[in-house]
Amino acid sequence: xxxxxxxxxxxxxxxxxxxxxxxxxxxxxxxxxxxxxxxxxxxxxxxxxxxxxxxxxxxxxxxxxxxxxxxxxxxxxxxxxxxxxxxxxxxxxxxxxxxxxxxxxxxxxxxxxxxxxxxxxxxxxxxxxxxxxxxxxxxxxxxxxxxxxxxxxxxxxxxxxxxxxxxxxxxxxxxxxxxxxxxxxxxxxxxxxxxxxxxxxxxxxxxxxxxxxxxxxxxxxxxxxxxxxxxxxxxxxxxxxxxxx
Amino acid sequence: xxxxxxxxxxxxxxxxxxxxxxxxxxxxxxxxxxxxxxxxxxxxxxxxxxxxxxxxxxxxxxxxxxxxxxxxxxxxxxxxxxxxxxxxxxxxxxxxxxxxxxxxxxxxxxxxxxxxxxxxxxxxxxxxxxxxxxxxxxxxxxxxxxxxxxxxxxxxxxxxxxxxxxxxxxxxxxxxxxxxxxxxxxxxxxxxxxxxxxxxxxxxxxxxxxxxxxxxxxxxxxxxxxxxxxxxxxxxxxxxxxxxx
Numbered sequence: 001x002x003x004x005x006x007x008x009x010x011x012x013x014x015x016x017x018x019x020x021x022x023x024x025x026x027x028x029x030x031x032x033x034x035x036x037x038x039x040x041x042x043x044x045x046x047x048x049x050x051x052x053x054x055x056x057x058x059x060x061x062x063x064x065x066x067x068x069x070x071x072x073x074x075x076x077x078x079x080x081x082x083x084x085x086x087x088x089x090x091x092x093x094x095x096x097x098x099x100x101x102x103x104x105x106x107x108x109x110x111x112x113x114x115x116x117x118x119x120x121x122x123x124x125x126x127x128x129x130x131x132x133x134x135x136x137x138x139x140x141x142x143x144x145x146x147x148x149x150x151x152x153x154x155x156x157x158x159x160x161x162x163x164x165x166x167x168x169x170x171x172x173x174x175x176x177x178x179x180x181x182x183x184x185x186x187x188x189x190x191x192x193x194x195x196x197x198x199x200x201x202x203x204x205x206x207x208x209x210x211x212x213x214x215x216x217x218x219x220x221x222x223x224x225x226x227x228x229x230x231x232x233x234x235x236x237x238x239x240x241x242x243x244x245x
Numbered sequence: 246x247x248x249x250x251x252x253x254x255x256x257x258x259x260x261x262x263x264x265x266x267x268x269x270x271x272x273x274x275x276x277x278x279x280x281x282x283x284x285x286x287x288x289x290x291x292x293x294x295x296x297x298x299x300x301x302x303x304x305x306x307x308x309x310x311x312x313x314x315x316x317x318x319x320x321x322x323x324x325x326x327x328x329x330x331x332x333x334x335x336x337x338x339x340x341x342x343x344x345x346x347x348x349x350x351x352x353x354x355x356x357x358x359x360x361x362x363x364x365x366x367x368x369x370x371x372x373x374x375x376x377x378x379x380x381x382x383x384x385x386x387x388x389x390x391x392x393x394x395x396x397x398x399x400x401x402x403x404x405x406x407x408x409x410x411x412x413x414x415x416x417x418x419x420x421x422x423x424x425x426x427x428x429x430x431x432x433x434x435x436x437x438x439x440x441x442x443x444x445x446x447x448x449x450x451x452x453x454x455x456x457x458x459x460x461x462x463x464x465x466x467x468x469x470x471x472x473x474x475x476x477x478x479x480x481x482x483x484x485x486x487x488x489x490x
Contacts, residue, residue: 014259014403015260015262015263017260017262017263017266018260018262018263018401018402018403021262021400021401021402154427155266156263156266157263157266157426157427157428158259158263158427158428158431159427160427160430160431163427163431179451180451180453181402181453182399182402182403182404182405182408182450182452182453182454183402183403185405185450185451185452186403186405186408186431186435189434189435189438189450190431190434190435193434193438205427205430205434206424206425206430207427207430208425208426208427209427
């Protein structure tokens with residue numbers, strides 16, 4: 001039994017390559033892939049998607065698409081993956097398009113990390129983005145369980161935008177947790193620098209994925225993915241599916 | 246042949262677990278372990294040590310100590326390792342003690358990372374600390390070669406103080422390099438926040454290794470390891486040894 005004074009821990013990994021350093025079997029893991037997987041997931045669920053099935057590979061995505069009546073979507077290296085119907089832009093998933101439907105999604109970083117957390121026996125998995133920041137923070141604050149903020153980064157390299165989101169969560173909920181983790185402190189420091197204008201911060205800091213998406217003409221996506229609570233719904237992983245809660 | 250306009254790259258890894266993501270065979274790797282291995286190395290060389298042999302294990306350190314007339318030193322988990330003569334405090338290595346001598350050193354994080362860089366065929370290896378910040382920056386600026394700033398962290402977890410030092414180097418020399426690396430930007434942002442008073446920054450940010458060393462009564466060590474150019478000498482790895490240059 002937990003004592004009444006039990007204070008859960010909060011840790012952050014800035015890259016999937018660091019997840020194995022922690023035992024997450026007793027933690028709720030927040031999957032963070034701001035540009036754009038977890039922003040798109042929040043948006044699709046907010047707009048009434050029935051469920052999202054995150055899969056690791058494009059092949060798996062195509063295979064599932066043949067078996068059941070679903071929308072298959074995904075990207076590799078920031079663009080729609082060959083063989084899939086749709087990409088990873090949140091603007092695709094308005095209510096008219098996605099309401100009541102099942103979305104099967106694979107992305108370069110975010111969906112891979114979710115499967116890593118699953119294999120490492122995470123106690124619970126949710127997805128986090130600025131689009132559903134408040135829903136994520138409220139949920140974590142109310143659970144009284146350990147938290148691992150897991151940044152997807154870019155092919156295991158650390159990125160600014162995922163670290164910023166980790167910092168935003170920490171800044172809001174740190175008083176409910178024992179935060180004895182330098183990566184968390186670094187993330188919060190970064191967020192406090194950036195919070196007034198995260199878009200300009202990414203631009204001035206020459207963020208690598210900012211540039212990658214800008215080259216594809218996706219400024220609108222970036223601005224949306226940095227806006228707080230624009231699709232404020234909890235996205236929780238249950239029985240192989242992300243569903244709204 | 247390099248063109249006259251060749252601009253070398255600068256990257257940063259905030260943990261040894263991320264080093265494998267990069268090809269460092271064409272880079273000078275800067276090993277960073279601020280509290281305290283690389284600060285101690287700079288200090289010992291500055292005070293006239295003939296050479297420092299970094300080894301991976303305590304057993305190797307003891308074995309070498311039996312074979313040749315050397316000082317064996319090292320720590321595990323912040324304290325002198327069993328079987329070794331001396332620890333990892335820079336104050337041990339004043340001129341009277343270390344001048345002309347060979348030091349064989351093993352530490353929890355820094356010497357391990359050096360061997361990782363060696364196995365990954367780094368083009369060159371130096372060690373960096375605030376104690377020799379200017380010597381490191383001058384060397385890197387003059388080489389016109391790619392640079393990898395490699396933070397030792399704590400048992401592969403990211404720490405604040407090593408990230409701060411990476412940020413200090415970037416802040417000084419970034420104009421000579423192509424810095425297309427989010428971890429570098431994060432480090433520099435952190436450094437700019439901390440530079441007026443890094444000791445208080447570590448304290449206020451609840452830095453994990455700050456607390457570990459403070460518990461051992463090592464405030465003096467921490468303050469020294471954060472002081473710029475207190476042992477301003479280049480420490481370069483040549484033929485299995487770190488020597489002053």
